[in-house]
Amino acid sequence: MTDPSLIPPEPPGQEPSLTPPEPPGQVLAFDDVLLEFSGVTALNGVSFTVDAGELFAIIGPNGAGKTSVFNVLSGVYRPQRGSVRFGDQNLLGLRPHAIARLGIARTFQNIELFSNLTVLDNLMLGRHHHHPYGVLAAFGWLGKARRNELANRRAVEEIVDFLELAQWRRMPVGLLPYGVQKRVELGRALASEPKLLLLDEPVAGMNLEETEDMARFILDIRDELGLPMVMVEHDMGLVMDLADRIMVVDFGRPIRTGKPQEVATDPDVVRAYLGEEHRIVERA
Numbered sequence: 001m002t003d004p005s006l007i008p009p010e011p012p013g014q015e016p017s018l019t020p021p022e023p024p025g026q027v028l029a030f031d032d033v034l035l036e037f038s039g040v041t042a043l044n045g046v047s048f049t050v051d052a053g054e055l056f057a058i059i060g061p062n063g064a065g066k067t068s069v070f071n072v073l074s075g076v077y078r079p080q081r082g083s084v085r086f087g088d089q090n091l092l093g094l095r096p097h098a099i100a101r102l103g104i105a106r107t108f109q110n111i112e113l114f115s116n117l118t119v120l121d122n123l124m125l126g127r128h129h130h131h132p133y134g135v136l137a138a139f140g141w142l143g144k145a146r147r148n149e150l151a152n153r154r155a156v157e158e159i160v161d162f163l164e165l166a167q168w169r170r171m172p173v174g175l176l177p178y179g180v181q182k183r184v185e186l187g188r189a190l191a192s193e194p195k196l197l198l199l200d201e202p203v204a205g206m207n208l209e210e211t212e213d214m215a216r217f218i219l220d221i222r223d224e225l226g227l228p229m230v231m232v233e234h235d236m237g238l239v240m241d242l243a244d245r246i247m248v249v250d251f252g253r254p255i256r257t258g259k260p261q262e263v264a265t266d267p268d269v270v271r272a273y274l275g276e277e278h279r280i281v282e283r284a
Ligand SMILES: Nc1ncnc2c1ncn2[C@@H]1O[C@H](COP(=O)(O)OP(=O)(O)O)[C@@H](O)[C@H]1O
Pocket: 003, 037, 038, 040, 041, 042, 060, 061, 062, 063, 064, 065, 066, 067, 068, 069
């Protein structure tokens, strides 16, 4: 893990940007990104945009580069080429916490929660940057901090209702069924009141019922909260049902971007997915 692209660079200076402002309605522009690790090209000329309120999906076989897109977006990796803009903000060079503070929240392919803490406490942690009086709030005597704490608790309870987590709210997350834990992780991301949500394989490992529940919550987030989302998946079926637009990637390259029907009938896409089956057969 000594690759230089893993080390977040210093934040850029305040020099004015020469890039023209985004067209109205566009929240994210990922443009011609190249990301290489020693010997491995994870992303090669990947470009896409996400519009306000849009559910944009990225699909592709394992190793195609999907998670790498998120790691570039959230400032974990720095690409060798390309640009990433969130509204009128250039994200390249920003550290992960700065990007989170701009309003980009993510869930992870493997759940990253505090398993000993309750659902409520995990959701409260999602609001940590809504604690402007962080240290003082711990003493509980400062009026403003106390009001802030109450506001955070109310916000968390709204998320508990929205994601139907009430029955588990005081239970340690580690004791909950897998599908519920994934929902708590989604809740923690929502708790930060993001402007863009990144979901990395939100139904991976779920049974059918859990998958249907998660699909319903993802649609509710788009339709009721109007939150734009980028969702990474390798399951074509789910993405076809949910997404407004889909980008298919394979070996770090975008194969096709379009509406679900356009993508599903594209011969290159079909070939990439047949290719995956062949790879699975070879491994078996
Ligand atoms: N930190 C890293 N170091 C070296 N190679 C990496 C690293 N992260 C990802 N890769 C490689 O980049 C490619 C894309 O990985 P990833 O984005 O995780 O794929 P996906 O999420 O589509 O399964 C893979 O070949 C993977 O091994």
